[in-house]
Amino acid sequence: MHRAPSLLTDPFATSQRSPRYEGVDALRGLAMVWMTIFHFCFDLSHLGFWPQNFRADPFWTSQRTVIVSLFLFCAGLGQAIALHQGQGWLRFGRRWLQIAGCALLVSAGSFVMFPQSFIHFGVLHGMAVMLLVARCTAGWGRWLWLAGLVALALPSVAHLLLSGPSVEAAPWFNGRAFNWLGLVSRKPFTEDYVPVFPWLGVLWWGLASGQWAMARGRQHWLPWKLPGGLRPLATLGQWSLSYYMLHQPVMIGVLMVVAWMSRGVQG
Known part of the structure; x- marks a missing residue:
């Protein structure tokens, strides 16, 4: 029996009418667990249980980089698979609206908790913009590899330029109206920041990798059947947007209750 699409299914995955690619789902699920x-x-640190410097400590900043890279690479792979399976603009638009709507909810929720550093362009905001770009540039073929390299290098080049003779342009790029591009001389003070550059380069490389696998007849590694022990990761990857939206409110709520109870016991 045909199953109607759910608003809670993963917007970065392929059509439900098409076979699942468990390897891609599991990679996305791994990113979710991490x-x-x-x-x-982070929540333990924020609530005072375990103070850590998540903004500057390389141990934490490097992990964030890898996690976001996994998300965006999988999003690029997902677009390659969806296009290969004939996903049209209507279905893409429905998925895109889910992401954009959730991005607005993230901004609203973070403003309540962190009014001075709320999320105005985090991972979902970035994905909404980058998926549109990826969809419109999917026909670039092998040029996506070069485009990805340019996107990755562009912020560093801009930083060098804006620290020299063109330094007067830095405030223009650093302002909230344009810092979503990523061409900043200083990072904005926000709880999550995933600008278009350099991160579009990772998504482009994911798209290029998927297209390369499809074109070369090597797509067999994409739908690779997982061992039973890894299938929960694939299931989690299929519901990544729903999980993403729910996991932090649940964890923060539980930890706030624990903190309140601890203060009550100590009092």
């Missing part, structure tokens, strides 16, 4: 551990540690 992200959960990272956010749990």
Whole structure:
């Protein structure tokens, strides 16, 4: 029986009418698990249980980089698969609206908790913009590899330029109206920041990798059947947007109750 699409299914995955690619789902699920551990540690720090410097300590900043890279690479792979399976603009638009709507909810929720550093362009905001760009540039073929390299290098080049003779342009790029591009001389003070550059380069490389696999007849590694022990990761990857939106409120709520009870016991 045909199953109607759900608003809670993963917007970065392929059509439900098409076979699942468990390897891609599991990679996305791995990113979700890693992200959960990272956010749990952040919440412990935020509530005073385990003070850590998540903004500057390389141990934490490097993990964030890898987690976001996994998300965006999988999003690029997902777009390659969806296009290969004939996903049209209507279905893409429905998925895109889910991401954009959730991005607005993230901004609203973070403003309540962190009014001075709320999320105005985090990972979902970045994905909404980058998926549109990826969809419109999917026909670039092998040029996506070069485009990805340019996107990755562009912020460093801009930083060098804006620290020299063109330094007067830095405030223009650093302002909230344009810092979503990523061509900043200083990072904005926000709880999550995933600008278009350099991160579009990772998504482009994911798209290029998927297209390369499809074109070369090597797509067999994409739908690779997982061992039973890894299938929960694939299931989690299929519901990544729903999980992403729910995991932090649940963890913060539980930890706030624990903190309140601890203060009551100590009092």
